[in-house]
Amino acid sequence: MKRKDFFKNTAFVAAAATLPASKIFAEGYDRVIDENSGVKITKVTPYLFKSALFIKVETDAGVSGWGECDSSTRKLAAKAVEYDLAKHVIGEDPFESEYLWHKMYFKEFDMGRSGILTGTMSGIDNALWDLKGKLLGKPVHKLLGSANKEKVAVYGSYGRSKGNRYLSPDEMAAIGVDFVSKGYKAIKPRMQIRQLGLNPDPDPTFDVIKAVRKAVGDDIKIYVDFNNGYTAARAIMVSKKIIEHFNVEVIEEPVTxxxxxxxxxVVDTLDVPVSAGEHEYQKWKMRDLITQANVDYVNADVIKCGGITECKKVAGLAHAFDKLIMTHNARPTLATAANLQYLGSVVNAAKFQEYGGSRERLGQQKLFKNYFRYEDGYLYIPQEPGLGLVPDEKMMEKEKIN
Ligand SMILES: [Mg+2]
Known part of the structure; x- marks a missing residue:
């Protein structure tokens, strides 16, 4: 179907005003296929790059959508799309994306309830949102129900590990200063201790945060991410010390x-907000994180946690418990686009959201014809149809490694 025919059909359906009873989904996961629904998905293709996995979803309307999968499992995920997930989507109506999410998840449940399944589905789900926006000529946050905001305050997020070594306190301070010189009002040094380096001795955290605070001055907000590197008692001890001396505002992932x-x-003991959630890959795990750990900020990630469709539910869940969404986002292109569109529809979002800057060394910008507008600590929510990034498809074909 051509895009203009799609609009003709849409107008016809609207004029008809009544939907047939057969459109109502049956209980369970059976449904009646509506032959008049219009656009059909014809192809789902993984594009694997050194630092990312993107998904292209094509339709018989001649319009395609692009999304990004969780990059940490990208090689396996490319195969999961090819062998297991594409078949559940091809031939279907992209506007039935809620149904498609549930079909993929419950048909492939044995792949794992968390991790690779939802991390891979995220790319397809986000591509469907990009596609729907392009078909309707609207940015995704408008389709989701806009929260009436044009920009998102971002904090500069950066890690301590570089290749096979860790950056020194002075090097960490220099990166913090670089973010501040570009207008960021908040930064987050990530200690990247992780459970493999549990309770390190000597412990780098105090010296790093000391150097960072001294370098950026007192007006910049500092969040600290322990990356799961401490036991509870040790996390509490270290947190109290850096909060007291260096005015730290948020502690992220203090423990396993x-x-x-x-x-x-840790949440019960500290008197600053604690955040977690980047390792939760669907709403059921987010429910447990909120009800059992009672974190203050929920770090949903649109390329890990089942895509925009699932993250919208997480925002609603968090709202019901008066928690704020502070998204996890470590990727600079399609993930950031999906993240901005998502945040553009979330009323219970924290003021500052994660962004690692444009990260040119990952080599992703050249795959797109445009980039985000950043000004004085804010990223603007793209207003173009879909997610808002325009792929350079020739460059994608040339650079992909699969
Ligand atoms: Mg983190």
Missing amino acids: QQSYSELKQ
Whole structure:
């Protein structure tokens, strides 16, 4: 179907005013296929790059959508799309994306309830949102129900590990200063200790945060991410020390992501907000994180947590518990686009959201014809149809490694 025919049909359906009873989904996961629904998905293609996995969803309307998968499992995820997930989407109506999410998840449940399944589905789901926006000529946040905002305040997020070594406190301070010189009002040094380096001795955190605070001055907000590197008692001890000396505003992932009771111990003890959630890959795990660990900020990630469709539900869930969404976002192109569109529809979003800058060294910008507008600590929500980034498809074909 051509895009202009799609609009003709849409107008016809609107004029008809009544939907047939057969449109109502049956209980369970059967449904009646509506032959008049219009656009059909014809192809789902993974594009694997050194630092990312993108998905192209094509339709018989001649319009395609692009989304990004969780990059940490990208090689396996490319195969999962090819062998397991594409078949559930091809031939279907992209406007039935809620149904398609549930079809993919429950048909492929044995792939894992978390991790690779939802991390891969995220790319397809986000491509469907891009596609729907392009077909309707609207940015995705308008389709989701806009929260009436044009820009998002971002904090500069950066890690301590570089290749096979860790950056020194002075090097960490220099990166913080670089973000501040570009207009950022908040930064987050990530300690990247992780459970493999649990309770490090000597412990780098105090010296790093000391150097960062001294370098950026007192007016910049500092969040600290422990990346799951401490036991509860040690996390509390280290947190109290850096909060007292260096005015730290948020502590992220202080303890293992495997234990909500340890996390709750930290949440209950500290008098600053605690955030977590980047390792939760669907709403059921987010429910447990909120109800069992009682975190203040929920770090949903649109390329890990099942895409925009699932993250909208997480925002609603968080809202019901008066928690704020502070998205996890470490990727500079399609993930950031999906993240901005999502945040553009979330009323219970924290003021500052994660952004690692444009990260040119990942080599992703050249795959797109445009980039985001950043000004004085804010990223503007793209107003173009879909997610708002325009792929350079010739460059995508040339640079992909699969
Ligand atoms: Mg983190």
